[in-house]
Amino acid sequence: MKKLYVSNDWFSIQQVAQLLEAHRIPFMVKNEFSSGAMGELSPFDVQPEVWLIDDDWFARANALVEDLKQVAANSRDWTCYRCTEDNDAAFEVCWQCGEASPDTE
Numbered sequence: 641m642k643k644l645y646v647s648n649d650w651f652s653i654q655q656v657a658q659l660l661e662a663h664r665i666p667f668m669v670k671n672e673f674s675s676g677a678m679g680e681l682s683p684f685d686v687q688p689e690v691w692l693i694d695d696d697w698f699a700r701a702n703a704l705v706e707d708l709k710q711v712a713a714n715s716r717d718w719t720c721y722r723c724t725e726d727n728d729a730a731f732e733v734c735w736q737c738g739e740a741s742p743d744t745e
């Protein structure tokens with residue numbers, strides 16, 4: 641077992657999990673079910689972790705995670721030029737008016 645990735649952000653944990661799944665790399669998520677106790681614990685105590693079941697996959701998996709971080713750093717929230725609504729980077733079109741993101745060609 642080897643720890644691959646830790647984040648407070650469930651969205652990025654899920655992205656890493658999906659990526660590993662897509663590459664058929666065996667993994668598990670720890671602290672996955674701790675969020676139910678959020679009321680008593682600080683968010684840092686329930687930080688989810690992605691662990692590789694087989695250490696041999698680490699170099700491959702780590703490269704995938706680095707790629708993912710690169711993509712995340714390049715995609716930022718954007719403001720619709722038509723209706724000036726703020727959109728999350730994950731959206732390709734404005735959720736308010738349907739205008740395409742300026743990043744989308």
Ligand SMILES: [Zn+2]
Pocket residue numbers: 720721722723724725734735736737738739
């Ligand atoms: Zn818009």
